[in-house]
Amino acid sequence: MTEQDGSSRPSSDFGAAVRERDGDRCEQAMEELQRYFGAAGQAEFTRAGPLLATLLPEVPQGPRSLVAVLVGACVEKGADAADCAPPVLDGLGEALDVAREFCDRWAATGGGDVPDPDAADLDDDVCDRVGEQTALGWLTLPQWEMASVAVLNHAPVRTALAPEHRARLQQALRTVEETSGHPFKCLGYALRVLDDEPLIVLHRPTGTGYALRMSGIGDNFQLHTLLADVLVGGGHVPGRAPSAREAAVCRDAPGQQPTTGTFNLVAPDGQWVWNEGTPADIPLVDGRRLLVLDPAPYERGWAAGRFFPGMTGDLVLERVLDVPETRYWLGGCRPAT
Incomplete structure (x- = not known):
């Protein structure tokens, strides 16, 4: 026809x-x-x-x-x-x-x-x-x-x-x-939704920092799972790493997988960054989004996956911050409220 x-x-x-x-x-x-x-x-x-x-x-x-x-x-x-x-x-x-x-x-x-x-x-x-x-x-x-x-x-x-x-x-x-x-x-x-967006992540318990780049992430549930995959799964910080399947469904694989939270996402001013929000909620500091990771205050599970099933998402670690740079960023951050 x-x-x-x-x-x-x-x-x-x-x-x-x-x-x-x-x-x-x-x-x-x-x-x-x-x-x-x-x-x-x-x-x-x-x-x-x-x-x-x-x-x-x-x-x-x-x-x-x-x-x-x-x-x-x-x-x-x-x-x-x-x-x-x-x-x-x-x-x-x-x-x-x-x-x-x-x-x-x-x-x-x-x-x-x-x-x-x-x-x-x-x-x-x-x-x-x-x-x-x-x-x-x-x-x-x-x-x-x-x-x-x-x-x-x-x-x-x-x-x-x-x-x-x-x-x-x-x-x-x-x-x-x-x-x-x-x-x-x-x-x-x-x-x-943010694309090719720089993200500075500070892991407060270990005093380490990371420069990442995120694209196509629909909500902070998806971001949380990918952070655990990149940082815990990559051997940079302690905690529970998601399985390969849990991470894959947050990038481009179909379906959902049960997962458990690893961190508490916190803004530089100490306010919580809720999983129910989006990466655009993370405040900009000196032109880059700045996120602090604290230990999870309680166990929380959800279905790992993508808020938009038709949207490919990704989070890439570009480099580990050196000690002076990490201290600089952490110096302006308040404890979680």
């Missing part, structure tokens, strides 16, 4: 309908596209992803988020994430702006519990209060989250995202979450 030019026919039919602004044909082509994708192979997904991504700005608001989800599905099946991502992330920014408008209008028309976008319907009460297009924007935000996380799983997308663009998306998301009371945790965590 492909055309001679190599593009999948349903994608091309949908594109023609969108460009010609033919609503009925667009709806019909969209239904055919969804049916086709149910049985398509990797080659079709690879070709269709960039094509659909280029169409996103022209697709009407209603089906636009669904097309974005299809783009994300194509990326998960092998389409080039870097080619597909810009229209998806631009659409996410617009969707967050509409969601913020929805929350403002909801508050201005009586307030109350904001409808759950994962469960709410586009009913008359919601539309009467905020307007149909604004309501539609709010209810499709979870689809934009799904599509955006799919492309942000890939390091080339994250590293190509301009810092000011990322900051705008993060600020818009925080505003929507604070105003609505509804969390979009996966999107928030995906926007906070």
Whole structure:
């Protein structure tokens, strides 16, 4: 089911309908596209992803988020994430702006519990209060989250995202979450993932320090396991080293493995750095993230793995700090509170 030019026919039919602004044909082509994708192979997904991504700005608001989800599905099946991502992330920014408008209008028309976008319907009460297009924007935000996380799983997308663009998306998301009371945790965590990020780690019990570099780590559970693998498993500090399988599922292997915590993660000011957070929570000191490792105050276990199963993570030891450098960093750190 492909055309001679190599593009999948349903994608091309949908594109023609969108460009010609033919609503009925667009709806019909969209239904055919969804049916086709149910049985398509990797080659079709690879070709269709960039094509659909280029169409996103022209697709009407209603089906636009669904097309974005299809783009994300194509990326998960092998389409080039870097080619597909810009229209998806631009659409996410617009969707967050509409969601913020929805929350403002909801508050201005009586307030109350904001409808759950994962469960709410586009009913008359919601539309009467905020307007149909604004309501539609709010209810499709979870689809934009799904599509955006799919492309942000890939390091080339994250590293190509301009810092000011990322900051705008993060600020818009925080505003929507604070105003609505509804969390979009996966999107928030995906926007906070660090790549090729220097990390100074100080092991307080032994007075030793390490310069590491981390990439693609979704949460601090994953980071904690990899720290134990690199430092304990590498013979640098005492403690329990995770098994090879526990470490592998935190890098690129599928699945999860039970594990037990080795350290207490502490910020330079003595505050705990919670496993439930992300590496972006680790404070910057002199341009580098600085983390202190103390003995675990109690035994804690979890399922080792990746918060984003489609995202490859890694933590690399670059060098062991010498004694003067370690003392310098430790000198500015307070005991854990």
